[in-house]
Amino acid sequence: MIIPGTEQVMSDEEFxxxxxxxxxxxxxxxxxxxxxxxxxxxxxxxxxxDFSTYFDYYQFLKYNRKKDQEMLDIMDILTxxxxxxxxxxxxxxxxxxxxxxxLINIKKAAGKRDLRIWSAGCSxxxxxxxxxxxxxxxxxxxxxxxxxxxxxxxxxxxxxxxxAVYGKSAFRSTDDYFKxxxxxxxxxxxxxxDAMREMVTISHLNLxxxxxxxxxxxxxxxxxxxxxxxxxxxxxxKVVESFCSSLYAGGFLLLGHSESLMNITTLYKLRHFKxxxxxxxxxxxxxxGEL
Amino acid sequence: xxxxxxxxxxxxxxxxxxxxxxxxxxxPLSEIRELLFCAMGDESWRVRKEAVDVFVSSSPDAGSIEMxxxxxxxxxxxxxxxxxxxxxxRIGSRAAPQLALLAGDADADVRKLILDSMGSIASCxxxxxxxxALNDSDINxxxxxxxxxxxxxxxxxxxxxxxxxxxxNSIHFRFNALAALGKITSHISIPEEIIALAxxxxxxxxxxxxxxxxxxxxxxxxxxxxxxxxxxxSRKAAVNAWYRIFLRSSATARNSMESSAGSxxxxxxxxxxxxxxxxxxxxxxxxxxAILGIIGDKSAIPLLLEAFTNERISGVAxxxxxxxxAAGLHELAxxxxxxxxxxxxxxxxxxxxxxxxxxxDLILEAIKDSSPVVRKAAISSAATLGIKRSLTxxxxxLDDPDREVRNTVxxxxxxxxxNGCEAVRQVVRQMADSDSPEQRCKSxxxxxxxxxxxxxxxxxxxxxxKVRESAIAAIGKKRTAVDPVVVHLALLDxxxxxxxxxxxxxxxxxxxxxxxxxxxxxxxxDIWVKCAVLRAIAVVSPAALLDSLDEIIQNAGGMLMITxxxxxxxxGSQEALEMVERALNSNDPDAVxxxxxxxxxQGGEWVTQNAERLLQHSAGPTRLAWFKVLSSLPACQARPLxxxxxxxxxxxxxxxxxxxxxxxxx
Numbered sequence: 002m003i004i005p006g007t008e009q010v011m012s013d014e015e016f017x018x019x020x021x022x023x024x025x026x027x028x029x030x031x032x033x034x035x036x037x038x039x040x041x042x043x044x045x046x047x048x049x050x051d052f053s054t055y056f057d058y059y060q061f062l063k064y065n066r067k068k069d070q071e072m073l074d075i076m077d078i079l080t081x082x083x084x085x086x087x088x089x090x091x092x093x094x095x096x097x098x099x100x101x102x103x104l105i106n107i108k109k110a111a112g113k114r115d116l117r118i119w120s121a122g123c124s125x126x127x128x129x130x131x132x133x134x135x136x137x138x139x140x141x142x143x144x145x146x147x148x149x150x151x152x153x154x155x156x157x158x159x160x161x162x163x164x165a166v167y168g169k170s171a172f173r174s175t176d177d178y179f180k181x182x183x184x185x186x187x188x189x190x191x192x193x194x195d196a197m198r199e200m201v202t203i204s205h206l207n208l209x210x211x212x213x214x215x216x217x218x219x220x221x222x223x224x225x226x227x228x229x230x231x232x233x234x235x236x237x238x239k240v241v242e243s244f245c246s247s248l249y250a251g252g253f254l255l256l257g258h259s260e261s262l263m264n265i266t267t268l269y270k271l272r273h274f275k276x277x278x279x280x281x282x283x284x285x286x287x288x289x290g291e292l
Numbered sequence: 293x294x295x296x297x298x299x300x301x302x303x304x305x306x307x308x309x310x311x312x313x314x315x316x317x318x319x320p321l322s323e324i325r326e327l328l329f330c331a332m333g334d335e336s337w338r339v340r341k342e343a344v345d346v347f348v349s350s351s352p353d354a355g356s357i358e359m360x361x362x363x364x365x366x367x368x369x370x371x372x373x374x375x376x377x378x379x380x381x382r383i384g385s386r387a388a389p390q391l392a393l394l395a396g397d398a399d400a401d402v403r404k405l406i407l408d409s410m411g412s413i414a415s416c417x418x419x420x421x422x423x424x425a426l427n428d429s430d431i432n433x434x435x436x437x438x439x440x441x442x443x444x445x446x447x448x449x450x451x452x453x454x455x456x457x458x459x460x461n462s463i464h465f466r467f468n469a470l471a472a473l474g475k476i477t478s479h480i481s482i483p484e485e486i487i488a489l490a491x492x493x494x495x496x497x498x499x500x501x502x503x504x505x506x507x508x509x510x511x512x513x514x515x516x517x518x519x520x521x522x523x524x525x526s527r528k529a530a531v532n533a534w535y536r537i538f539l540r541s542s543a544t545a546r547n548s549m550e551s552s553a554g555s556x557x558x559x560x561x562x563x564x565x566x567x568x569x570x571x572x573x574x575x576x577x578x579x580x581x582a583i584l585g586i587i588g589d590k591s592a593i594p595l596l597l598e599a600f601t602n603e604r605i606s607g608v609a610x611x612x613x614x615x616x617x618a619a620g621l622h623e624l625a626x627x628x629x630x631x632x633x634x635x636x637x638x639x640x641x642x643x644x645x646x647x648x649x650x651x652x653d654l655i656l657e658a659i660k661d662s663s664p665v666v667r668k669a670a671i672s673s674a675a676t677l678g679i680k681r682s683l684t685x686x687x688x689x690l691d692d693p694d695r696e697v698r699n700t701v702x703x704x705x706x707x708x709x710x711n712g713c714e715a716v717r718q719v720v721r722q723m724a725d726s727d728s729p730e731q732r733c734k735s736x737x738x739x740x741x742x743x744x745x746x747x748x749x750x751x752x753x754x755x756x757x758k759v760r761e762s763a764i765a766a767i768g769k770k771r772t773a774v775d776p777v778v779v780h781l782a783l784l785d786x787x788x789x790x791x792x793x794x795x796x797x798x799x800x801x802x803x804x805x806x807x808x809x810x811x812x813x814x815x816x817x818d819i820w821v822k823c824a825v826l827r828a829i830a831v832v833s834p835a836a837l838l839d840s841l842d843e844i845i846q847n848a849g850g851m852l853m854i855t856x857x858x859x860x861x862x863x864g865s866q867e868a869l870e871m872v873e874r875a876l877n878s879n880d881p882d883a884v885x886x887x888x889x890x891x892x893x894q895g896g897e898w899v900t901q902n903a904e905r906l907l908q909h910s911a912g913p914t915r916l917a918w919f920k921v922l923s924s925l926p927a928c929q930a931r932p933l934x935x936x937x938x939x940x941x942x943x944x945x946x947x948x949x950x951x952x953x954x955x956x957x958x
Contacts, residue, residue, distance in 0.1 A: 146775075159786055199753070202753055202778070202781045204781055204784035205784060
């Protein structure tokens with residue numbers, strides 16, 4: 002890649018330096034084939050910050066006082082944020098029609114009326130708000146305390162998630178029923194109603210930061226769809242094992258349709274529901290039925 | 293003493309003489325006293341001043357002071373007399389016995405100089421001598437005694453001064469003695485003989501001032517009549533005196549004085565008083581404005597309004613206006629339509645401060661005034677008066693182009709909320725839903741005050757970080773009952789200011805899981821957040837603080853280290869001090885300097901007990917800092933420690949500074 006006006010290219014050595022820094026920071030792994038992609042995306046930042054060589058930029062990223070902020074800005078350009086409401090409907094059907102009723106029964110039996118759900122890698126917020134709408138449609142949950150927490154490593158998307166204003170493409174899979182019931186027109190698109198915003202909290206989190214992950218507290222269910230595909234095996238293992246620590250026994254982990262824990266971890270069991278197959282944190286034998 | 297110095301003192305060049313005097317300062321006074329006395333009479337004032345400086349700084353003994361005072365008798369050299377007087381004044385109370393001896397000297401000039409010195413030293417121990425001197429046969433001495441009693445403002449001397457005034461018919465003395473009484477505060481019935489002195493034009497002002505200082509209500513009628521005095525200075529003195537007596541009188545006496553003043557309304561007092569009003573002299577204006585209110589003549593209202601705009605006397609002006617009651621306030625309403633901007637604003641403020649709800653319509657109109665100053669005043673008054681109708685008019689002003697007006701609306705809404713006005717809830721919710729982040733920020737505190745937790749919780753999820761910060765902070769400041777999870781999750785916000793607000797709120801709310809959450813938040817990458825977390829841990833779980841600090845301090849630097857040290861000092865335990873000592877190894881000079889200061893503040897005993905160990909610190913700058921600390925101990929403690937440390941010190945630079953410190957001690 003040649004930076005416009007500089008004729009600089011990223012050497013193999015520089016690629017390795019950047020790749021390792023990014024991997025150590027967030028677990029996103031660029032293999033040799035992705036060098037072009039990384040070079041192209043970083044070139045935008047270099048041009049903006051007026052660096053003439055990749056090595057100068059690397060030095061900045063490594064040693065400058067503002068290096069942490071720069072890494073956050075890099076996250077904004079490296080992560081893919083394209084998503085939409087009610088994505089992978091078959092899985093959401095399993096969630097609202099099979100998993101949630103099961104959780105309701107278990108919770109009720111334990112005398113509890115609360116539900117904590119985490120949307121890890123929530124991007125611009127379509128997923129956590131979809132979850133909020135689906136749960137709001139379940140009458141049995143109406144007097145429950147429901148918390149949905151959406152997290153992402155990119156600060157830019159968090160801003161959009163909190164603003165919760167969406168254009169046409171976000172509604173490509175949305176029934177008019179939901180759009181009319183939960184959205185109102187707003188400058189630049191449609192904004193999710195306050196009742197749904199109240200159910201959702203958006204926070205910043207690097208999935209590799211286990212300490213901060215514990216600050217979220219224990220969850221009944223974690224959505225982490227199409228996120229760990231960017232990680233290598235070691236990072237995947239670390240993240241899904243941290244998820245396991247964050248889940249109550251019997252809690253569920255919902256991954257993207259192309260993602261699997263095979264050869265990654267054996268901490269979960271795979272449950273076969275009518276609409277989908279979902280990972281579940283096993284309940285110790287003596288505590289069956291607890292959450 | 294070298295002959296060279298003596299020769300220099302005879303030099304025709306004043307700088308050479310002055311330089312020689314400076315050198316004399318190093319010698320014992322007994323060796324140089326005569327030379328100094330001689331120099332005190334030098335033709336050059338700079339040389340005389342230097343001689344006085346050297347004499348005073350040489351801690352003269354009683355004998356030397358007596359000799360100094362003898363110089364007052366020198367009739368030929370005024371410079372020498374003045375230098376002697378200046379020196380004795382600077383010696384102060386230490387010269388009291390010698391001054392007392394000369395207070396009864398046969399020479400009147402000496403007696404006067406002695407009294408002047410006593411007055412300059414201004415010590416109460418001279419009162420008996422000054423009191424005695426009131427009866428001095430020499431008028432100048434007696435007048436000086438009166439003047440200095442006034443300087444000391446000694447109220448026990450009032451009867452002596454009065455007796456002396458009656459007895460001594462010298463105008464010069466009476467003038468001084470009346471002025472002295474004018475500086476003393478008492479509350480007595482003034483004798484007829486003193487009252488009669490007001491007949492003498494030259495003493496009249498002094499007599500009135502004396503009334504104001506020591507008189508009671510019995511002279512108030514005399515003063516009231518003097519309000520019409522053609523002599524402006526006497527009139528002014530009478531007005532001020534009347535008001536001073538009024539302020540310190542009993543409620544009964546005040547009523548009587550008010551009633552007398554009220555009955556004078558018809559005799560043209562208002563123009564006479566108005567003429568005394570001078571916007572540049574606020575001290576005198578206070579009396580004028582207060583009395584105009586007491587007289588209660590409506591023709592004074594425009595002046596009272598003007599006075600209200602002067603912040604130094606606005607309180608007195610308001611009291612005066614309030615004395616007119618509803619009639620006066622209606623009068624203000626009639627002035628309003630034609631009034632200039634400051635007066636319109638003043639009227640709004642007065643309505644609010646007087647609780648004049650009948651002025652609501654005017655206030656509502658003023659909220660829409662073209663002037664931001666008037667709008668501000670009207671908004672504040674509407675809130676003070678609790679005019680609910682004003683809420684509708686206030687809401688658009690949340691977008692007022694004037695920032696102060698916008699802030700005043702927010703403050704007004706807070707007042708409505710504080711007074712339990714439910715109607716304000718709707719307005720605040722509108723603010724929380726506004727497109728303007730500034731309004732949403734302001735709504736946070738209001739929602740917290742109203743305990744309106746639902747929209748407040750929504751603000752903690754706002755897209756604007758400032759709004760989230762305000763909402764989280766408001767929850768803490770007002771201890772609003774919201775789900776604690778809201779605050780806990782804010783610890784994960786991407787904006788450090790929001791995280792700091794969350795930490796501080798957790799420290800205030802101290803819910804059951806706060807300690808655990810704070811412990812986790814200690815891993816925050818932002819230094820400012822980390823510092824806030826440490827401070828919060830000190831509040832929420834002090835028992836866990838030292839462990840947390842121990843964890844952090846190993847790698848801390850800069851501000852984080854400073855915070856750790858401050859918290860350790862506040863903890864003050866032995867373990868904490870040991871951790872402070874470890875910070876002496878820090879690479880950060882600021883941290884080392886603070887650690888040294890903290891340890892030094894543990895007291896001389898602690899420092900001496902640990903001195904040997906601390907002076908063996910591996911870093912030169914730290915050892916140097918300890919040398920400095922030790923040198924501030926009492927010399928008998930510091931000297932052996934420093935001397936010992938010097939024998940051990942290997943760093944030349946440190947040795948050299950330490951040597952200087954040791955020299956200074958000896």
